Amino acid sequence: MADCAETIRELEAFLDSELAPEVRAGIQAHLGGCNDCLQAFDFHAELRTVISEKCRNDEMPAGLMSRIELCFNEDFDGDGDIG
Ligand SMILES: [Zn+2]
Numbered sequence: 001m002a003d004c005a006e007t008i009r010e011l012e013a014f015l016d017s018e019l020a021p022e023v024r025a026g027i028q029a030h031l032g033g034c035n036d037c038l039q040a041f042d043f044h045a046e047l048r049t050v051i052s053e054k055c056r057n058d059e060m061p062a063g064l065m066s067r068i069e070l071c072f073n074e075d076f077d078g079d080g081d082i083g
Helices: 006-007 011-015 021-031 033-054 064-081
Strands: none
Touching: 006 011, 006 021, 006 033, 011 033, 021 033, 033 064
């Protein structure tokens, strides 16, 4: 099973459905038992929806998404609780 660091590292690929089935299964198994990661994934998935809706008619500034993700990763590493 994937650990927290690996799970968060694969978050984007998971949401993009870019992972190999066995990696995806490992992450899903981890999310089943780790509320911190599950919340991070839920939050990230929700954020993607909001951003894609808000930016439907606007261009996303270059690098914005990566800066946002950097903040989340720092939050997650900081106290282990994103919510
Ligand atoms: Zn975890």
